[in-house]
Amino acid sequence: MNPARIAQTALYQEVAERLRQRIFAHELPPGTWIDEQALAIDYGISRTPLREALKVLASEGLVTLKPRRGCYVTEISERDLDEIFPVMAMLEGRTAFEASQKAKADDIARLESIHNLLEVHAASGDKERFFEANQEFHRAVQELADNRWLQQVIQDLRKVLKLTRLHSLSAEGRLQQSLAEHRLIMAGFKARDAKRAEQAMHDHLLAGREALAKMHAREAGKSSAKAA
Amino acid sequence: MNPARIAQTALYQEVAERLRQRIFAHELPPGTWIDEQALAIDYGISRTPLREALKVLASEGLVTLKPRRGCYVTEISERDLDEIFPVMAMLEGRTAFEASQKAKADDIARLESIHNLLEVHAASGDKERFFEANQEFHRAVQELADNRWLQQVIQDLRKVLKLTRLHSLSAEGRLQQSLAEHRLIMAGFKARDAKRAEQAMHDHLLAGREALAKMHAREAGKSSAKAA
DNA sequence: TCCAATAATACTGCATCCATAATTATGAAT
DNA sequence: ATTCATAATTATGGATGCAGTATTATTGGA
Secondary structure, rough: OOOOHHHHHHHHHHHHHHHHHHOOOOOOOOEEEEOHHHHHHHHOOOOOHHHHHHHHHHHHHOOEEEOOOEEOOOOOOOHHHHHHHHHHHHHHHHHHHHHHOOOOHHHHHHHHHHHHHHHHHHHHHOHHHHHHHHHHHHHHHHHHHHHHHHHHHHHHHHHHOOOOOOOOOHHOHHHHHHHHHHHHHHHHHHHHOOOHHHHHHHHHHHHHHHHHHHHOOOHHHHHHHHHH | HHHHHHHHOOOOHHHHHHHHHHHHOOOOOOOOOEEEHHHHHHEEEEEHHHHHHHHHHHHHHHHHEEEOEEEEEOOOHHHHHHHHHHHHHHHHHHHHHHHHHHHOHHHHHHHHHHHHHHHHHHHHHHHHHHHHHHHHHHHHHHHOOHHHHHHHHHHHHHHHHHOOOHHHHHHOOEEEEEEEHHHHHHHHHOOOHHHHHHHHHHHHHHHHHHHEEEEEEEHHHHHHHHOO
């Protein structure tokens, strides 16, 4: 741990990152008010860098600043998900397209080695590791695409999606389904067919949204059943 | 009088907007250092809201904050444009698609009335008014699409694009070409063919990039000729 | 008992101040 | 004259303080 390097990153960035993690972990669930001075005291800092961090999170869409009324963790609706996922599907599809175009033989090999992890963890039903490998795969594809702005836009939307508590992989049978979709993506890459890779990735994302929608429908059903 | 006192919006937002305008107008060209205290004095405010505004602009990509080294207007490269435009083309295409799906008869009529302005101003060769009408058209389409997140992402990228000094409409013959593309878009809407509208809008954006690339090539040629 | 009006409290937003790091200027030595 | 070291200046980043406003509590009246 080099303290000099730590000192080089601004405090507001550190704070922003800590807040992101707490929001993603739903330690600060959507809708909760963010108490500036309580947090400042908790982190042992002044309100100035904290407020700067909140401005950043606000323009990322993670929190909503209401003038003179404070800061709240953004609440995401089903409609928001319906709006975001088709866009994400396009963007991730495009990423796969560009990645496929730029990929060399050893890049494909690297992708396949990550894909094999998916196969292994799906076989053993290890949802957690499958999730990790899945993230790693998408990250590798983004790296290959090597498009700063495409990446930026996707990251922003992904952050917003992380506001939802449920993961599509928790859906019944989603693990195997996801694996099947990944096989199609991988096949596109191996065939050096950028269009196919794009389409497969696109459909993969939309399928993820479908799984999520079903889960939310079940959740809603349970809640109303409980309420009744 | 002081508009900040009247407006409900926070001071940092007003400052952010003023800075955006100055950056877009190239009064603050890419690469220039932003002198915090000079600006604060100029605006008659303290550095605190100014710094908050800069954090916002930074996460929009308009400025780049270098830790302990200050704030600089982001410089945009030809490569950045090559990366951004295909993404913008997809996103604006998708916007047209969703707009076409949701549009009612009178929405189409409204679009056509704006389109007619394009026809008129193209006929009289009024580049400025054509530009305005063009913006109005795209804005109207976005409004019809009614997709908050899609809109957000497009706005962010558009801000970055505005960092470039040159407008594609200034290219030789681009006005008529742009009009022709708009006719195709309008035809897609009138035919209630969302896919056609999407494709036409997509191609329209890519054509804009082509025009820009040619202009930049000429600019570069002039510069090197001057330098030689 | 409930509602309204007003007082008390608390929080947001902006300004000012201070410490530290970076840059520039100055001077000495080779 | 050029380069390196050191001192002076300047700008950034963070802390603190204060005014104004929104929220809540309290008290009086119906």
